[in-house]
Amino acid sequence: MKQGKSLSVLKSILILLVVITPVFILNSCSDNPEEFTMGEDYLESEANLRLVDTFTVNLSTVILDTVETAASGTALVGIYSDNVLGTINCSSYFRMDIPDSYDAEKNDVYDSLYLVLEYSNYYFGDTTQTQKFSIHQLTENISVDDDSYLSNHSTFSYNSTPLGSITYKPRPNGEKDTIAIKLNDATGQELLNKLIAGSETITDTSLFINYFHGLMIKADESYPGCVIGFNADDGDIRMILYSHRTSNNEIEDVTNEFEYSATEKQFNNIKHDFSSTSLSSLTQQKYKLPSSSSNGLSFLQGGIGLAIRVDLPSLSNLLLFERGKIADAKLLIAPATGTYKGDYDLPEQLILYKTDKVNRRNGVVTTASGGSVFSTRSVDNLYHENSYFQFDLTNYITTELEDSYVDPDEGLLITLYNTDATSTLYRLIADAGNKNTKLKIYYLSY
Numbered sequence: 001m002k003q004g005k006s007l008s009v010l011k012s013i014l015i016l017l018v019v020i021t022p023v024f025i026l027n028s029c030s031d032n033p034e035e036f037t038m039g040e041d042y043l044e045s046e047a048n049l050r051l052v053d054t055f056t057v058n059l060s061t062v063i064l065d066t067v068e069t070a071a072s073g074t075a076l077v078g079i080y081s082d083n084v085l086g087t088i089n090c091s092s093y094f095r096m097d098i099p100d101s102y103d104a105e106k107n108d109v110y111d112s113l114y115l116v117l118e119y120s121n122y123y124f125g126d127t128t129q130t131q132k133f134s135i136h137q138l139t140e141n142i143s144v145d146d147d148s149y150l151s152n153h154s155t156f157s158y159n160s161t162p163l164g165s166i167t168y169k170p171r172p173n174g175e176k177d178t179i180a181i182k183l184n185d186a187t188g189q190e191l192l193n194k195l196i197a198g199s200e201t202i203t204d205t206s207l208f209i210n211y212f213h214g215l216m217i218k219a220d221e222s223y224p225g226c227v228i229g230f231n232a233d234d235g236d237i238r239m240i241l242y243s244h245r246t247s248n249n250e251i252e253d254v255t256n257e258f259e260y261s262a263t264e265k266q267f268n269n270i271k272h273d274f275s276s277t278s279l280s281s282l283t284q285q286k287y288k289l290p291s292s293s294s295n296g297l298s299f300l301q302g303g304i305g306l307a308i309r310v311d312l313p314s315l316s317n318l319l320l321f322e323r324g325k326i327a328d329a330k331l332l333i334a335p336a337t338g339t340y341k342g343d344y345d346l347p348e349q350l351i352l353y354k355t356d357k358v359n360r361r362n363g364v365v366t367t368a369s370g371g372s373v374f375s376t377r378s379v380d381n382l383y384h385e386n387s388y389f390q391f392d393l394t395n396y397i398t399t400e401l402e403d404s405y406v407d408p409d410e411g412l413l414i415t416l417y418n419t420d421a422t423s424t425l426y427r428l429i430a431d432a433g434n435k436n437t438k439l440k441i442y443y444l445s446y
Helices: 002-028 185-197 205-211 315-320 394-401
Strands: 048-052 058-063 074-082 086-094 109-125 131-137 164-168 178-182 215-219 226-231 238-247 250-258 267-273 297-301 306-311 324-333 350-355 361-364 376-378 388-392 411-416 427-431 438-445
Touching: 074 109, 074 131, 074 215, 074 267, 086 226, 109 185, 164 178, 185 238, 185 250, 297 411, 306 324, 306 427, 315 394, 315 438, 324 394, 350 388
Parallel strands: 058 297
Antiparallel strands: 048 438, 058 306, 074 086, 074 226, 086 215, 086 267, 109 178, 109 226, 109 238, 131 164, 131 215, 238 250, 297 306, 297 427, 306 411, 324 388, 324 438, 350 361, 350 411, 376 388
């Protein structure tokens, strides 16, 4: 009897273990990377953690009045057009300097003058289409006032007759990493004559700049298709003068290079035309275009200064919650399905600014430790339906609620980060109605 009773008890224990073990496993393991976990400090008997993701998230598009494009390290040249954001036309201005050293003798014979550009491997658009660029000599110096800067709207006068041009199909990721554009022979001969004469115009930087103000590269409007990036750091752009001399019946080739080093005087002029798009009403930074007026979409693009404004009108509802604190807050912005193909078609990183009712940038949004809040990116490369950019708003929202008041005129601006905003045309088309565009807050009541 005792043995039978023991077997019965053992059987009951085994059955109980079979029931409990799966439950324990299910509650101990999770494959959801977004699941929020609490530390031991919050495991109080009276604490209650809940997720609230029903806050209203309103998106709008704004355009910054200016984008500083000087010294970005990239010269942008080309024209791109589509029915989403209209036409973008990029031209690049820069200054050339005197040779670091030169080699010229009395009997040297001029051969040619070339401008050599290095691909940066960046492009926007269709590189299979033929492009035509022209090089123009500036008729005034590149300069700015003390209280201004070189921007996407800056321009300087230039000679309408080009020094040279090139018609080609760009290969920014091909075997050749440079393109060479032949320049006017009369200009080349004049430069050689000054080298031979040892003219101060060639040996003194300020004199040379007043003689040769600089160059501008622009695209021919008859050849739209893509925008190409060229390296524009020290030494990347070269103007090479080729000549030769005869000595002891032997021909010696001679090369002299005019350098590019004044990177602060290089900038990109970037024009846009929204007239045939839903953004046609965007003319000044103080205006915003709600997503409800642009087919539920909002737009961000580098170079021309398009930014996405985020308003959270129901954020003040948190003030009605019972005593507690925000444990975690995440803002998710989803790209519209069909507007990208993969990682490359979406910006790598975005940054958040605080803004007011006229869309001014009033400082970056920061974490509790004082660091800037950047996006993390999740890309659905299989179906292109569940991609999103995520921002940590925990410190921002906590700070907003500290004085028990939420300013209805304050919002957030999403822009590209760093030089992406000034030297690329990366864009994001955000879908305000997408299930992944939302604000998620984990609220701890106690």
